[in-house]
Amino acid sequence: MSTSPMPPGAEERAEGSSVRIGALLPLSRPGWVEAGRHLLAGLELAVREVNAAGGIGGGALELVVRDTAADPQRAGAAVEELARLGVAALAGEYHSVVARTAAARADALGLPFLCSSAVLDALTEQPTDRVARLAPAQSHGWQVYADFLLGAGHRRIAVAAASSVYWASGTGILRDRLAGHGGAVVELDADALTPAALCEALVDSRATALLLLVGHPEPAVSIVTAVRRDRRLAGVMLGAPAGQPEFAEWAALLGDDGAGVPFLRYLPERLGPLGTRVEAALRERLGGAPSFVAFEGYDTVAVLAAMLRSQGPELGRTAESWPRVDVEGTRGRIRFSRTPGISVWQWAWAPVQVVDRDPAAPDRFRVLHVG
Structure with missing residues (x-):
């Protein structure tokens, strides 16, 4: 398990100050830009709702967005920059090879990363407590x-x-x-x-x-x-x-x-009340039907907000709290576990x-x- 120290910039936050989440997204070519746009729409909608409900510890939740353009090196550099900025956690990414690089850098820096969409089984080379994933593993x-x-x-x-x-x-x-x-x-x-x-x-x-x-x-x-x-x-x-x-x-x-x-x-046959409400809000935001990737974005922030509210924004405590997550998501109840052959904390499984x-x-x- 990773025992890496906290990254630079992860200083103690004052009560009521804003909490930042770094978001990694493919927003330019050769990335799948539409996937990135849908993922961002879900992330932003959830952040808006978290803040409307009082934020995190009285402070606003902020999203710091970086475009990976499906480039692993660019993603690695973005992770290091976001760590220096003192984000409480990382979220997002659609492309598996990019998410793998981001996960490795986040793990080395001691920065929690909730991967929204990438499915490659070997997201990290070694088991880690720093990284979790919402999307089903590719093998599943x-x-x-x-x-x-x-x-x-x-x-x-x-x-x-x-x-x-x-x-x-x-x-x-x-x-x-x-x-x-x-x-x-x-x-x-x-x-x-x-x-x-x-x-x-x-x-x-x-x-x-x-x-x-x-x-x-x-x-x-x-x-x-x-x-x-x-x-x-x-x-x-x-x-x-x-x-x-x-x-x-x-x-x-x-x-x-x-x-x-x-x-x-990765959607259920029928959405429940939360999923139905979020679908309508995403449809308005996107000007059309939301993809499953938009729901993954929303669920990512829902999980991270619940963790930050219960554990506080200290990076180490956040990373250790994956097994205690129990959150209503748009596509079902989200809980993380250790799954054979998967090196990160995994929601097993989102509907397929x-x-x-x-x-x-x-x-x-x-x-x-x-x-």
Whole structure:
């Protein structure tokens, strides 16, 4: 377990003074900007509500935002800057490889980090008390996705995968799950193949489904367009377990071609009273339907505010309080535990769905499978 000293700037706070939370978000390319925007909307809404209810110890809760742009080095530098500014905790991040760097720096500096959205199992190399996570681990969510594929009759799956530890991890999870049921995964190098060449390889693979383990909007949009235009591949299902079709930009760029592409979404079948209220507020804030990422942002601040109210903003005490968290979130009751194979405190689990955009009405989502 980490026993690192407090970071610079973590001095004692006076009663009634503001408490700051550092927020890490992909707000510029090559990051998934729409995901960052939704995550920020959830964080900001929750901060506003915390302050309307009296803040933390009589002081305001403040969000100090830093754009990671999906760059691990930039995220590491942001963590060090936020530690110097004396934030009580870190929150956010969507991209797993970026969150992994942020978690390592936060742990080394003794700064608590509640990761909102990143799912990579190995978020830290060693077990730590400093870091916790709301999103389901990749091994959990992607096994649910593999079970959906098997239930839909797919046994031979192709993956168009870019080079990344995240995509490689996902491919391994799918391969292991499918192999246990007589299935197989064929890997297609999305970094080396043009969309046209990828279509040729897909025909040769005899796969019944192609999963897009690539960035958004490109090359995902170009691959979808090429596959949809190739008559030889009319029977091939397209899938995107990482959630690219969740966002409005996907529908705007692809139209009808973007429908019928199943993806993972971390929402319950029905929202409770809190989730329903937050959904309405987020819809107004975003000017459209909120993604599951916006709910993750709201829940992140709800958890950190509860911890800060009960434990105070002292960094060490906050880091040790994960196992005592019991908070009503927008998607269920949030409690953290030690989960086998996961090195951080984990909410096990947020609800998991496999969803697609309805081909008959691409602005409407269909729930295809629940994990």
